[in-house]
Amino acid sequence: MPRLEARPAPSPLMGYLAPVLALGLTVVFGTLLFLALGKSPVAGLRVFFVTPLETLRGWSEVGLKMVPLLLCALGLAICYRSNVWNIGAEGQFVVGGIAAGGVALLAGADAPRAYFVIVLAGGIVGGLAWAGVTAFLRDRFNANEILVSLMLTYVGGLLLIYLVNGPWKDPKGFNFPYSKTFDAAAMVPRLFPGTRLTWGIVLAVVVLAAVWLFLARSKAGFRLAVAGHAPLAARFAGFSAREGIWLSLLLCGALAGLAGALEVAGPLGQLTPQISPGYGFAAIIVAWLGRLHPGGCVFAAFVMALIYIGGELSQSRLGLPAAITGVFQGMLLLALLTADTFIHYRVRWR
Amino acid sequence: MEQLAALIAATLSAGTPLLLAGIGLLVNERSGVLNLGAEGMMLIAAAAGFAVGFHTGNPVAGLAAGALAGVLFSLIFSALAIGLATNQYATGLALTLFGAGLSAFAGLAYVGKSVPFKSTFEVPGLSALPFLGTAFFKLHPMVYLALALTGLVAWVLARTRAGLVIRAVGESPESAHAIGYPVRLIRVGAVAFGGACCGLAGAYLSLVYTPLWVEGMVAGRGWIALALTTFATWRPWRIALGAYLFGSVTMIQFALQAEGVEIASQLLSMLPYIATIVVLALISRNPAFIRLNMPASLGKPFHP
Numbered sequence: 001m002p003r004l005e006a007r008p009a010p011s012p013l014m015g016y017l018a019p020v021l022a023l024g025l026t027v028v029f030g031t032l033l034f035l036a037l038g039k040s041p042v043a044g045l046r047v048f049f050v051t052p053l054e055t056l057r058g059w060s061e062v063g064l065k066m067v068p069l070l071l072c073a074l075g076l077a078i079c080y081r082s083n084v085w086n087i088g089a090e091g092q093f094v095v096g097g098i099a100a101g102g103v104a105l106l107a108g109a110d111a112p113r114a115y116f117v118i119v120l121a122g123g124i125v126g127g128l129a130w131a132g133v134t135a136f137l138r139d140r141f142n143a144n145e146i147l148v149s150l151m152l153t154y155v156g157g158l159l160l161i162y163l164v165n166g167p168w169k170d171p172k173g174f175n176f177p178y179s180k181t182f183d184a185a186a187m188v189p190r191l192f193p194g195t196r197l198t199w200g201i202v203l204a205v206v207v208l209a210a211v212w213l214f215l216a217r218s219k220a221g222f223r224l225a226v227a228g229h230a231p232l233a234a235r236f237a238g239f240s241a242r243e244g245i246w247l248s249l250l251l252c253g254a255l256a257g258l259a260g261a262l263e264v265a266g267p268l269g270q271l272t273p274q275i276s277p278g279y280g281f282a283a284i285i286v287a288w289l290g291r292l293h294p295g296g297c298v299f300a301a302f303v304m305a306l307i308y309i310g311g312e313l314s315q316s317r318l319g320l321p322a323a324i325t326g327v328f329q330g331m332l333l334l335a336l337l338t339a340d341t342f343i344h345y346r347v348r349w350r
Numbered sequence: 351m352e353q354l355a356a357l358i359a360a361t362l363s364a365g366t367p368l369l370l371a372g373i374g375l376l377v378n379e380r381s382g383v384l385n386l387g388a389e390g391m392m393l394i395a396a397a398a399g400f401a402v403g404f405h406t407g408n409p410v411a412g413l414a415a416g417a418l419a420g421v422l423f424s425l426i427f428s429a430l431a432i433g434l435a436t437n438q439y440a441t442g443l444a445l446t447l448f449g450a451g452l453s454a455f456a457g458l459a460y461v462g463k464s465v466p467f468k469s470t471f472e473v474p475g476l477s478a479l480p481f482l483g484t485a486f487f488k489l490h491p492m493v494y495l496a497l498a499l500t501g502l503v504a505w506v507l508a509r510t511r512a513g514l515v516i517r518a519v520g521e522s523p524e525s526a527h528a529i530g531y532p533v534r535l536i537r538v539g540a541v542a543f544g545g546a547c548c549g550l551a552g553a554y555l556s557l558v559y560t561p562l563w564v565e566g567m568v569a570g571r572g573w574i575a576l577a578l579t580t581f582a583t584w585r586p587w588r589i590a591l592g593a594y595l596f597g598s599v600t601m602i603q604f605a606l607q608a609e610g611v612e613i614a615s616q617l618l619s620m621l622p623y624i625a626t627i628v629v630l631a632l633i634s635r636n637p638a639f640i641r642l643n644m645p646a647s648l649g650k651p652f653h654p
Contacts, residue, residue, distance in 0.1 A: 085439055137631050141634055141635050143630045147576060147627075148627050150570070151623040151624075151626050154570050155624060158617070158623075161616045165614070323458060325451070326451020326452070330445075330452065331448065334430065337437070344435075
């Protein structure tokens with residue numbers, strides 16, 4: 001029987017190797033999956049990891065998907081670092097998108113070009129408010145943030161479906177459940193003509209740097225880290241646990257809301273019943289795969305974007321449903337958790 | 351009157367998947383393991399149960415397949431969270447994400463198909479009673495089975511040696527280990543029981559309650575069942591109370607729609623989720639009360 005033996009100190013080497021090992025495991029399982037489905041694993045893995053990167057357009061699509069994933073994952077990384085188990089980034093993203101969409105729909109024909117800034121602000125406020133509910137209930141009523149944030153995700157999703165089927169439905173939309181398309185002034189400007197990339201990606205890089213500074217250099221970031229690693233030490237040092245709950249959840253809500261706003265005022269251009277293909281949930285995996293570190297999250301968001309695009313491509317190239325993305329996402333997180341064991345434990349055979 | 355009876359019957363049917371999953375998760379948590387993978391296990395079991403029911407034409411085979419799928423899925427959790435001592439929150443979450451992805455993928459072939467199973471059975475003699483017959487004796491056997499299971503779990507946990515051992519493992523795994531109980535094996539068993547119950551609940555949804563396979567059809571019931579264990583302060587009969595309470599919340603939305611109340615269906619569908627939040631907030635208000643009732647080692651990994 002193999003036995004787990006605790007290491008005297010966590011292995012820093014394994015900390016970096018574990019995500020690589022997890023990717024390797026996912027590729028192995030993916031190969032088995034393709035074989036089981038009667039597809040060539042070489043062709044299958046190619047669709048996921050090579051084809052999206054063969055063209056400039058492919059790269060821009062990867063960038064487009066990385067923005068929401070990265071923003072949500074940065075917020076979640078802050079939460080998980082401070083031991084706040086927010087899993088409702090999906091809901092915060094959706095409500096951010098709703099709020100941004102609402103602001104965008106208000107734009108008149110004579111709105112100035114900078115109107116999109118208000119749209120983005122609306123998204124931030126929306127996400128902030130939604131995460132604020134979780135923070136309030138956790139702080140004031142001790143309600144479990146996992147369950148509350150997840151329940152709010154369902155509520156947010158239903159709210160969106162209600163709005164696009166009801167009050168916000170485009171009257172000239174042939175009865176489709178879509179809102180009016182936004183006016184040009186409400187849209188985030190494109191970065192290059194010919195691609196769908198917007199200035200959102202630049203904004204994401206700025207946010208990345210800010211979060212990095214916040215976590216590594218600010219006092220508040222330090223307090224969050226202590227509260228996460230050693231709650232008792234944080235208490236003795238007089239760091240407020242309430243501050244950790246509010247700060248991490250509100251930051252995450254703001255970032256997820258911004259991501260939602262960038263999505264609806266970017267590639268989507270209107271509200272639809274489903275504005276997120278599960279970005280908020282995938283971002284949980286991104287945060288873990290990225291070691292809850294801003295830099296790591298970039299790498300992880302890149303991998304996750306490939307998996308998303310690979311799933312879309314596998315429909316046309318392999319005749320496999322796009323739902324295969326979800327299978328890969330789940331496998332990746334399970335593989336990562338397995339690999340993570342070796343950070344804290346050594347395996348002894350005897 | 352007849353309408354009220356039908357409403358009671360519908361409430362019992364709607365509460366049954368929550369009760370099944372909740373009672374399984376209760377045993378799970380009493381042994382000290384928090385499995386956030388409930389939603390994923392229910393989804394994969396709903397898909398597997400529907401597939402087997404569809405091909406065999408036998409609802410019992412479908413339900414059994416669902417339970418089996420739940421057990422197999424719970425073993426993934428056990429291997430990681432108990433075997434490798436990974437973080438239970440993250441592992442459960444991974445199981446839910448994986449279950450959602452895999453069920454959506456594997457279930458595609460069954461979208462739009464239906465199964466011809468009866469959803470109600472009449473208890474001979476009793477079903478003819480006025481009011482009571484419609485309310486309580488024209489239901490699916492799973493409704494009664496879920497209640498019987500609740501009674502069984504309540505009895506085992508409170509009155510038998512096996513129950514005492516499970517509780518000991520949940521309260522103080524170190525002590526249980528020192529006395530010589532195989533803590534991790536007992537936890538694997540408890541988690542497998544949770545998986546079987548969640549599996550039954552999922553298969554009940556796709557074979558009896560809906561009865562269809564739709565992607566994501568469990569719609570958060572796994573999470574609500576997890577909330578139920580807190581609501582019930584880890585006591586079996588209170589799970590039943592909570593499950594039927596949430597069943598009635600689901601029913602309010604249909605009753606209101608039947609009455610022709612002008613509220614959009616999406617807003618009414620929010621009710622169970624909002625109710626969960628409200629109930630959680632009310633019950634958790636006093637941290638000391640929760641800590642007193644919660645299995646002491648809940649969520650903490652144990653490795654000897």
